[in-house]
Amino acid sequence: MGLVSKACLLTIILLPAMLLASLVGSASENQSLFLNVYVGDVAAEKALVVGYDDNPEGLPFFNATKDLYEDGQLYAVTESLLYRDGQDLRLEFPVKGYYDEYHVVFYIPGEIELTEISCSQGIEFLSSIYDGSLVLDLQGFDLTDPVVSLDYKAS
Amino acid sequence: MMYVERRSMLVGLMVLLFFSFAGTGFSQPGQAPKEAGHNGQMSHDELMDQNEPEGHMADAPPCQPLGLPVDVIHSGNGFAILGNESHTLRLNVEALQPLEPMYIRKLLASNKSLAEIRDEIEANEGETIYRGSIRLDREIYPLVNLRLETPSENTTTLAADVASPGMSPDNETRIVGAIDMTIAPSEGGLIGKGDLELNGKGRYNVLLDMQPRMRERCKDNIENVSVRS
Known part of the structure; x- marks a missing residue:
């Protein structure tokens, strides 16, 4: 069988499967989340969360009367993600629901020492330094109730 | 010819049934899938106890562009x-909207209301930049040097280098392949077709069912909810 025929056959086989998979996907209301979390100065203990989310109800910190949500775009300021115990700080970012795609980038002011990162199975992270911030890029696919927790110290 | 078509359709249906009921989690040879635990749902404590995070710490600049997410323009899954x-x-x-973290942090520290912060961010448009990634089986690869072109109204070409999932020991971004595909309407949907070449593995034929842009999808969802209520 020629290469073209083989490609056509593959298309014939896989196309209906993919279309059905997408129908099944929309039926189960799959959700995506693409957010940036900008942590304020250590003293402020608040964070600005900006980005896209299909379902803000899955975000425990979301306050429908105070935060802004329009056509999937979210702007929220919250103090409920950050916990302080002396010099030790903890940032917890739990989300409820099933997410097809999950991509959260945390920007933490540079004057800190990161002591621990914990995250749900399936989430991969990459850290870097940029513009005076520690940047933690966390990404995963097909996640249920993903949780990320960062422990750090003010240095 | 009819026989071949019928046979292809039959095989297609079998594949379809297989994907519908058995799920789509093919594992790469030699790569065991991780246990999801209680039907994929684990308590917070269990998650924290059982999982070691997979990732890489580096005191290095990011390998992908950074900015504020304004839309997800291409999202697809397939084979x-x-x-x-x-x-x-x-x-x-x-x-992404290319805004510096320091600028956002200054806005956060200001006495501006959330609506004022949003308005100021939106007024600072700048030139849109793009960030992408692929997941092949269970491995996530960042896309770098992402190029998007629109040769005709409904068609987009996407080309990018594929970076290794982690960073190399010297904190350099390591290119391990390339992806080249065309996204165009097909049979009432949007299909992405092309090639993915990974060093040491070979050249894959790529076929993806593409979703509408996230902003449009969210707008549709909200309109549907309004119509229902």
Whole structure:
């Protein structure tokens, strides 16, 4: 069988499967989340969360009367993600629901020492330094109730 | 010819049934899937106890552009075919507003209301930049040097280098392949077709079912909810 025929056959086989998979996907209301979390100065203990989310109800910190949500775009300021115990700080970012795609980038002011990162199975992270911030890029696919927790110290 | 078509359709239906009921989690040979635990749902404490995070710490600049997400312009899932092997493939490309974290932090520290912060951010448009990634089976690869072109109204070409999932020991971004595909309408949907080449593995044929832009999708969802209520 020629290469073209083989490609056509593959298309014939896989196309209906993919279309059905997408129908099944929309039926189960799959959700995506693409957010940036900008942590304020250590003293402020608040964070600005900006980005896209299909379902803000899955975000425990979301306050429908105070935060802004329009056509999937979210702007929220919250103090409920950050916990302080002396010099030790903890940032917890739990989300409820099933997410097809999950991509959260945390920007933490540079004057800190990161002591621990914990995250749900399936989430991969990459850290870097940029513009005076520690940047933690966390990404995963097909996640249920993903949780990320960062422990750090003010240095 | 009719026989071949019928046979192809039959095989297609079998594949379809298989994907519908058995799920799409093909594992890469030699890569065991991780246990999801209680039907994929684990308590917070269990998650924290059992999982070691997978990732990489580096005091280095990021390998991908950074910015504020303004839309997810391409999102698709489907397959990468290499010879007789079929692998699940996901792709997403986000549009970003190139704003410096320090600028956002200053806004946060100001006495501005959230609406004023949003208005100021939106007024600072700048040139949109793109960030993308693919997941082949269970491995996530960042896309770098992402190029998007629109040769005709409904068609987009996407080309990018594929970076290794982690960073190299010297904190350099390591290019391990390239992806080249065309996204165009097909049979009432949007299909992405092309090639994915990974060093040491080979050239895969790529076929993805693409979703509408996230902003449009969210707008539709909200309109549907309004109509229902």
